[in-house]
Amino acid sequence: MLNQNKANAVFVIIPFYNENTVIREVIEDLLPYNYQIVLVNDGSTKSPYNILKDIDSLYFLHHKVNLGQGAAIQTGIDFALQKGAEYLVTFDADGQHLSSDIQSLLEPLQNNEADICIASRFLEKGMHNATKGRKITLKVGRWVNYFFTGLFLSDAHNGLRAMNRTAADKFNLKENRMAHATEFLIAIKKNKIRYKEIPATVVYSDYSRKKGQSVFSSIRIFFDLVLHKLFE
């Protein structure tokens, strides 16, 4: 575990939309690490504030209207940079990621081997219990990403990433919805940011399956990407 000072400079950004059932567990899991937690409430119909108000040292940001996960992440990044973050981590609110994986993503950054680390459930030692349909979608997604970005990663759409300040400065996500995962890759390629994939676990619970992306939303992501390429 990092010492206190260093952990203070790590900002964990959690985009949040109506995840009231699990958000408390997710955050309580993160607390022992002493990271700075930035919760970006993306216009949820029910504010999580009441569930979380007794937890100390938590930054709360509220989008007044629902913009999408990409927009929430970018808001968190802007905020964390303003607060002087050294390292920024994006983390899903639905309990898919393990807080213990963050450290292994931070290590290459601290050793100056990479500027951004992206978690992968498909690398060796990475774990997941994805359904067959999802695995196929993610496989197709790899090729779609490769087609759009020139980067061929083992995991197309993983919400867990860690980056240093230099890298975070270069991201300006314009895709408000889910295509931002690919937009990260576009920016990595364009700015020649050093990246590394790190094995990590993705836990699919009944809850996260219900809340998360369906296989069909990948079609929407694809069209968002086509339009992104056309209009940017």
Place this chain on the structure above:
Amino acid sequence: MTGIKILLTTGVAFIAVYFFLRLRNSIFDIVILLLLIAAAVAFILFPDITNTIANKLGVGRGADLVFYTSILIFWFVILKLYARIRRLEQIITHVVRKDAIDEAEKN
């Protein structure tokens, strides 16, 4: 004058009035609009004009030529509108984001 001619010219007239009420400030817009209206009315009243143009361009009928060009124009309009929606979305995002950061709370 056949029924369809009356129908179409009335339609054009209504659209023209509507636009004139909204765009009366800019001379450029008015000139463009007048030209378009004149062309539309001319094509409606004398469809043979379009037939002649169509034949010169290698299209069988005037109506087909109008149809093909409309498709092109609609594509253009859709793209323009889409670009504008994206721009609007970005502006909204910017405003909402600024708000969120300015009003950040800490427990």
